[in-house]
Amino acid sequence: MRFSLKKGVRFIIKGQINILFLRHKLNKIYSKLCLKKIVKKSCFSLVEDYSILPYLPQSSIRLQVKISHSKFLKNKIKVPMFEFLSPSNLFVLLNKLSKSIKTIIIPLIIISLVFSLFLSPQDFIQGNSVRIMYVHVPSSWIALACFSLIGFLTILNFLFKIKNALIVYKSLAPIGLIFCLISLVTGSIWGQPTWGTFWAWDARLSSMLVLFLLYIIFICSYKFIKDQNLSSKICAGISVLGITNLFIVKYSVDLWSTLHQPSSVQILGKTSIHKSMLLPLSLMLLVFLLYCALIFLMKYRTEIIRMKRKSLKRL
């Protein structure tokens, strides 16, 4: 028996079946689709007259449902497009990734610490205080990169209501905040022996402090505002401000005369830093990136579970 509910949504049913049993099965399938976020519209129960049709999504989802009347518990639901990204598969993948990061991160931390604290040479002018650079610079890069990504995802979520973008930016924001804090604190510690002061209101430092405050406001806005629409609007607004601030952070040392030195490592231009210092810097950056990935995976997983719980409660 074959019948089509709507263009693009096809249920293939084998074996003898009664309408109530079918209705029950469709209810189950639809509920599962809702929980797995495959069906993005509001979840409704299927009814006998199939009035659910208007609620089914426009996107093409092919379902193959094998139902045997006597063995109804052995149903197989195949959703090829989404099978790989189904929650159970995704959780297995996230777990594997987390475990592999955990195994490589500790030896890498030790190697990078040995290089940055003992093996790398002193600076000609700054002496041993230059070693602070190995934690200060990568953390600043990560703080800036995180906010760029958050800004992009927030705007994407605001325009297209992509739930996944929401989960990603919620998982990224605390990481960015922590690295921004590290950047500010290590920077001020470095400032004391280099400039003779912990803090100066110069353009780079002030714009970095603004970024830190924006991170805090951003996190508060999605944590404490219950209304999802309002929260995403505020987040989008903060993101726009933050992205503007990112340009100020980046070009502050070139546009204004500041205490802070211009950037030594350039992606497109010439890097002025020596290779013996670039190696520990790159190693520390790798460690920080792996740490970010680990925290992100853990947070991402937690956020997915929270969202699923909300869906389950809605049923």
Place this chain on the structure above:
Amino acid sequence: MNLNIFLMDGYGMYVWSAFVFTFLVCLILYFKTRNKAVLARGEEFNYITDYPQDLYLYDHTTKQDKPIISYDWFPSQLKKITKSYNYPLFPEDFAYYLLNDNNTLILVSAQKKFYQNLKFNIQNKKLSLVDNKGKLDFIISSFARSCGYSSLKDNFECRLYKPLISRNLISSIE
């Protein structure tokens, strides 16, 4: 031992404090995130493996739970006792109400075509029909209300209790 490796020509205080601060903050974030992830893992376990959820009974004295209505046996058991109704019924097709004796669970059908209600004896694990053609001799409200004075000094207060209802109840729109 060359102490200058650690003192770093007087810059040691700054360098070590910067490194210690960085790794300390990272560790705090890691452990906080891990705690949340561990707590959530339990929630995920419930979601993935228990759906569709069976009905569990939680004993406050022993602090243990045991399944009372199971998805495996319920439809077949029900089919045996309801001869007039051939369609399969599932645990979520019913709302559950626990009576005062703490032993009788009344299952009220959420399927309009299935006029009968069920009774489940928790101790004996026996499922039977409530033989009154779908009518119950007690009133089911969505909330149970208990009003009164808890002591002479207190004001008159009403408390609302929510009866036991299956979380997975999918009510049909007919």
